[in-house]
Amino acid sequence: DxxxxxxxxxxSASVGDRVTITCRASQxxxxxxNWYQQKAGxxxxxxxxxxxxxxxxxxxxxxxxxxxxxFTLTIxxxxxxxxxxxxxxxxxxxxxxxGQGTExxxx
Amino acid sequence: xxxxxxxxxxxxxxxxxxxxxxAASGFTFSSHWMHWVxxxxxxxxxxxSRISTDGSRTTYVDxxxxxxxxxxxxxxxxxxxxxxxxxxxxxxxxxxxxDSRDARAFDVWGQGTMVTVSS
Numbered sequence: 001d002x003x004x005x006x007x008x009x010x011x012s013a014s015v016g017d018r019v020t021i022t023c024r025a026s027q028x029x030x031x032x033x034n035w036y037q038q039k040a041g042x043x044x045x046x047x048x049x050x051x052x053x054x055x056x057x058x059x060x061x062x063x064x065x066x067x068x069x070x071f072t073l074t075i076x077x078x079x080x081x082x083x084x085x086x087x088x089x090x091x092x093x094x095x096x097x098x099g100q101g102t103e104x105x106x107x
Numbered sequence: 108x109x110x111x112x113x114x115x116x117x118x119x120x121x122x123x124x125x126x127x128x129x130a131a132s133g134f135t136f137s138s139h140w141m142h143w144v145x146x147x148x149x150x151x152x153x154x155x156s157r158i159s160t161d162g163s164r165t166t167y168v169d170x171x172x173x174x175x176x177x178x179x180x181x182x183x184x185x186x187x188x189x190x191x192x193x194x195x196x197x198x199x200x201x202x203x204x205x206d207s208r209d210a211r212a213f214d215v216w217g218q219g220t221m222v223t224v225s226s
Contacts, residue, residue, distance in 0.1 A: 049212035091211040
C-alpha cells in the first residue's frame with residue numbers, strides 16, 4: 001500500500017496568513033493526488049484534483065502543486081471559513097490512501 | 108441538485124451485521140464508479156471499497172476483505188455496503204462518495220452515517 005505522509009499534523013495561523021501543507025507519497029504516484037477539506041461534523045469537500053486542478057466552485061486562494069512523490073497545498077490568504085482539517089489522497093493505485101490529516105487552527 | 112444520502116447506521120454488537128444504503132439523485136448514477144470511505148473517531152479518512160458502474164468489478168481495503176460486500180442497484184440509484192462480522196475497529200462514520208470519472212477524485216459525498224460496534 002502507498003503511505004501518504006502529511007506535514008505538519010496541525011498548525012496555528014491567523015486570518016490573512018499564507019499556509020502551506022505538504023504531502024509525501026511512499027512511492028511515485030505521478031499526479032494522482034487530491035486534496036480535501038473537512039470541517040467538524042461535515043463531509044469532506046474536494047478542493048484540488050490531479051495535483052493542481054482546482055475543483056469547480058472552490059476559491060482561487062487554494063492551489064496545489066507537485067508530482068512524483070512530493071506535493072503541496074497552499075492557501076494564499078487564510079479566511080475564517082478555512083479553519084478545518086485537510087487531507088491528501090492518492091488515486092494512483094488501490095487501495096486509495098489518505099494522509100493522516102492536517103488540522104488548521106486559529107492562532 | 109446532486110445528492111447522496113446514506114442510511115442504515117446504528118449500534119451493533121461485535122460479530123453482528125449491518126447494511127448501509129446510499130441513495131443518489133440529481134445525476135446519472137449508472138455512469139459513475141462509487142466508493143465507501145470511513146472516518147473512525149479521532150482518526151483520519153480511510154477508503155473502504157469501490158464498485159464499477161455496472162457492479163461487475165469491486166475492490167476492498169485489506170481490513171474488510173471477506174467481511175464487507177459493496178453492491179449497487181442502478182435501477183434504484185442506490186449503493187450498498189453489507190458489513191458482516193463487525194469488529195470494534197469498524198466503528199466510524201461511513202460516507203459514500205461519487206467518483207468524478209475523469210479526475211480520479213471523489214467529487215460528491217454523502218453526509219455520513221455512524222456505525223458503532225460495541226457490546
